[in-house]
Amino acid sequence: QKEVEQNSGPLSVPEGAIASLNCTYSDRGSQSFFWYRQYSGKSPELIMFIYSNGDKEDGRFTAQLNKASQYVSLLIRDSQPSDSATYLCAVRLGGNTPLVFGKGTRLSVIA
Amino acid sequence: EADIYQTPRYLVIGTGKKITLECSQTMGHDKMYWYQQDPGMELHLIHYSYGVNSTEKGDLSSESTVSRIRTEHFPLTLESARPSHTSQYLCASKTGLADTQYFGPGTRLTVL
Numbered sequence: 001q002k003e004v005e006q007n008s009g010p011l012s013v014p015e016g017a018i019a020s021l022n023c024t025y026s027d028r029g030s031q032s033f034f035w036y037r038q039y040s041g042k043s044p045e046l047i048m049f050i051y052s053n054g055d056k057e058d059g060r061f062t063a064q065l066n067k068a069s070q071y072v073s074l075l076i077r078d079s080q081p082s083d084s085a086t087y088l089c090a091v092r093l094g095g096n097t098p099l100v101f102g103k104g105t106r107l108s109v110i111a
Numbered sequence: 112e113a114d115i116y117q118t119p120r121y122l123v124i125g126t127g128k129k130i131t132l133e134c135s136q137t138m139g140h141d142k143m144y145w146y147q148q149d150p151g152m153e154l155h156l157i158h159y160s161y162g163v164n165s166t167e168k169g170d171l172s173s174e175s176t177v178s179r180i181r182t183e184h185f186p187l188t189l190e191s192a193r194p195s196h197t198s199q200y201l202c203a204s205k206t207g208l209a210d211t212q213y214f215g216p217g218t219r220l221t222v223l
Contacts, residue, residue, distance in 0.1 A: 032210050034210070034212075041150075042216075042217075043201050043214040043215060043216055043217045044154075044201075044214050045214070046211055046212070046213070049210055049211070086151075088154070092210065096142065096161060098144060098156055098159050098169070099212060101153060101154045102153070103152070103153040104153065106151075
């Protein structure tokens with residue numbers, strides 16, 4: 001079983017809608033959780049990270065973490081065509097361990 | 112904005128050649144990473160380093176080597192390039208004091 005699972009998509013949403021991206025992880029000891037955005041041909045860029053159960057909001061983005069269910073999600077409100085990209089979920093077990101990345105979900109926002 | 116640099120950005124080379132991909136960061140980060148990513152596919156960790164004179168193998172390390180002689184520099188070497196090495200190589204770094212990991216712009220390698 002892969003350590004970090006994401007639906008590869010594509011996930012298509014109309015402009016202005018809420019896009020919901022989901023991620024599950026297998027290691028219950030994981031401590032920190034990250035969402036990266038990657039445009040085609042570019043390198044990943046960090047959107048936000050979350051450590052504690054609950055929601056964390058940053059502008060149009062909200063990360064949600066449920067450690068009991070081993071589930072992380074990213075909500076993008078008022079989706080724009082410029083949000084069309086692949087979104088990578090990453091998990092760190094703790095301390096200095098490297099990030100473990102999911103395969104990514106491709107999001108397409110239709111104008 | 113992250114100050115992490117990779118050279119060359121694009122490289123086309125013949126089979127059997129030895130190549131070194133350069134990665135430098137000016138942020139004083141102690142931890143550095145190399146990833147390989149085929150188009151539309153997932154990131155694979157190749158090597159990483161916790162600091163000077165520290166190197167660790169990742170998932171795809173068997174055909175490459177790294178060194179960390181200076182904090183800011185983490186080169187990746189392929190001793191004998193093969194067509195299967197054709198991919199994008201991404202370097203990343205972070206400080207031990209924070210969790211934010213920054214990526215460089217990548218090197219797109221083509222081995223003929």
